[in-house]
Amino acid sequence: MIEINNLVKRYGNLVALDHLNLNIHEGEIFGLLGPNGSGKTTAINCMLALLKYDKGTIRIMGEEMRPDNYKIKQQIGIVLQNVAVFDELTVYENIDYFCGLYIKDKTKRRHLVEEAIQFVGLEDYVRVRPKKLSGGLLRRLNIACGIAHKPKLIILDEPTVAVDPQSRNKILEGIQKLNRQGSTIIYTSHYMEEVEQICTRIAIIDHGRSIAVGTKEELKNMIKTGETITIEAIALEQKHLNDIQQLPHIFELSYHEQILTLRCTGAEHNLIRVLNYLQEQHIPFGRVFSELPTLNDVFLEITGKQLRD
Known part of the structure; x- marks a missing residue:
């Protein structure tokens, strides 16, 4: 559906896109992630031919x-x-x-408009002006305006920002329905759980480059963290922390306000080893959590945890 090769876009001395490469297949919901200033918006504007770029090629549906x-x-x-x-x-x-x-044909357009209204659930608001709509209804109107002509490719940029959970769920269900009806979708969001929920493949871009592409499972396998263990209400001395840090497959330890957090590689029995040690040392503790990595973990490990402007 989209083939981007060695795309370069400069603003003076600033390189917004640095030999960006992306391939988006027909029928995908493709997640496009990146920190602020990573080049996402510039890449989309280049795809839409709204920006001239310095180098590279963009082909959509086989055409330049x-x-x-x-x-x-x-x-x-x-x-x-x-x-x-x-x-x-x-x-x-x-x-x-x-x-x-x-769509110039009025009869065809009327059917498409009515279908779009039903699709986003705005049947009761057809005569209402936008200023009278809630934030969630306004977002749904925005989507209806963009998809009423039944496009083959849909680009959704942060479509669920500042909406309530019910509207967000309605929007996400609608996106998946559009995809089932044959549309290829490019989806950008800062809500990692949404991307993890609906996207078939995901690209993380930073500093104008594609630094990781794959399914959510493939991306999780790219990072060091395989498991995060959290133990609450536990009183530990420095000797205990040193001992736990030396246990196999633990590569990061933090301890604050009697909460112990351990990041481990994807080995088996990490939690059992930690609990066995605590039992041997007769150390009481509260609740215990063991979590597999999320897309948010992948994003932070790949792009870094420092704040961006």
């Missing part, structure tokens, strides 16, 4: 993407993070307007 390639642009739907609708128009009129940019 150019500003005047309207045949390809008609098959793309875009839902941006900032809601982009007209306050002067009703819900129905907004969806009809954006659909009309692609």
Whole structure:
């Protein structure tokens, strides 16, 4: 569906995209992750031919993407993070307007608009203007405007920002339904659990480069952390901490306010070894947790934990 090879985009001395390579297959929900300033938005704008780039190639649906390639642009739907609708128009009129940019036949467009309204669950709000909608309903209107013309490729940039859990669940279910109906989807979000829930493959980009690509299982196998053990309400002396640190497969230990956190490689019986040691030393403790790595763990280990502007 999308093939990006050695894409370079510079803003003066700043290199926003540094020989970026990405391949997105037809039928995927492809997660695009990266810290602030990593190049995600620049990459999307280049895909859409909204930005000129310095080097590289972009092919969408087998054709080179150019500003005047309207045949390809008609098959793309875009839902941006900032809601982009007209306050002067009703819900129905907004969806009809954006659909009309692609579909000129009025009869066909009417069916598509009604289908989009049903798809996002806005049947009771067709005559309401955007200012009267809640944040969740406004997000759903934004999605309807971007997908009413039934595009083959849909780009969703942070579509669930600042919405309630019910609206978020409705949006995620809708994205998966769009995918089942044949749309390829590019999904960006800072909510790692959403990406882990719906994306078939994920790319993490940083400093304008693709640094990891794969399924969530493949990405988790790329990092050192295989298990995180947390033990609460435990009083430990420095000798105990030194002993536990020396146990096999433990590579990071933290102890704060009687909470012990251990990061271990993906070996078996890590928890048993720790509990056996505590039993031998007659050390009482409270609750114990053992967690497998999440996509958030992968993201932080690959891109670093320092704050970004």
